[in-house]
Amino acid sequence: MAITFNHPAFSQIEHRPWPLPNKKWLLTQTWLNLLFVHWEIDVSDLRARIPDELEIDLHNGKAYIAIVPFDMKGVTFRNCPKVSFLSDFPEINVRTYVTYQGKPGVWFFSLDVPRRFPAWAARTFFHLPYRHGQVSIADLNGEIHYEQEVENDVFRARYKPFQGCIREPSSFEKWATERYCLYCQSKYGALYRTEVQHRLWPLQKASLDIEKNSMLADFEVGIQHPSILFSKRIEVVAYPLERLN
Numbered sequence: 001m002a003i004t005f006n007h008p009a010f011s012q013i014e015h016r017p018w019p020l021p022n023k024k025w026l027l028t029q030t031w032l033n034l035l036f037v038h039w040e041i042d043v044s045d046l047r048a049r050i051p052d053e054l055e056i057d058l059h060n061g062k063a064y065i066a067i068v069p070f071d072m073k074g075v076t077f078r079n080c081p082k083v084s085f086l087s088d089f090p091e092i093n094v095r096t097y098v099t100y101q102g103k104p105g106v107w108f109f110s111l112d113v114p115r116r117f118p119a120w121a122a123r124t125f126f127h128l129p130y131r132h133g134q135v136s137i138a139d140l141n142g143e144i145h146y147e148q149e150v151e152n153d154v155f156r157a158r159y160k161p162f163q164g165c166i167r168e169p170s171s172f173e174k175w176a177t178e179r180y181c182l183y184c185q186s187k188y189g190a191l192y193r194t195e196v197q198h199r200l201w202p203l204q205k206a207s208l209d210i211e212k213n214s215m216l217a218d219f220e221v222g223i224q225h226p227s228i229l230f231s232k233r234i235e236v237v238a239y240p241l242e243r244l245n
Helices: 043-047 116-126 171-177
Strands: 027-041 063-077 089-100 103-113 130-132 134-140 143-150 153-161 181-185 191-197 204-213 221-224 229-238
Touching: 027 043, 027 143, 027 171, 027 204, 043 063, 063 134, 063 143, 063 153, 089 134, 089 143, 103 116, 103 143, 116 130, 153 229, 171 229, 204 229
Parallel strands: 103 130, 103 181
Antiparallel strands: 027 063, 027 221, 027 229, 063 089, 089 103, 134 143, 143 153, 153 204, 181 191, 191 229
């Protein structure tokens, strides 16, 4: 399929593990100041929380759960204007990794934002477990200060990238970040996949100081993975939901 989309998400496509969807993308957004921090987790704990149709994706025989805080800008539908109040807000999610019919992707346990309407719309139309609460991000001389408090979950941390991009990401770093779809399930049990497109992740190592983190209190987590990753900016498009069952 010839790519004619004038969008920075398509500046690279040769790295994709499978071809682009043969349909128009639906949503555009830019992600800023992302942190990826991972912990080992017991496979049986994940299995009890994820639909049976999805295979839990392992790296070197281990399952992982991640917390990913970042800032979103320009979230809107294709050919629609960007309204700052609705389009710009921080998000923090808890996620793991799954596979369905050969396509590795992301499964979300929670996605927290400080905007009520985007949270409602994502829950209603995209079957994602968004929650509304207190979420804030601030860039203080290159150090990112992040705070979240939703229901009984709290995350307060500071993180900062080291100089220079990672030229050769490790197998774990590629495995954890280079994913081009997400999976979700409706309240009626229907399973869906949403494909996404962006260029290769520009990754940096980062320092991290967690003041408080209760977001994983209900999970059986193990040791934290030593690779703490940061990405300054990436443009993303998402495609319409595809029902799988």
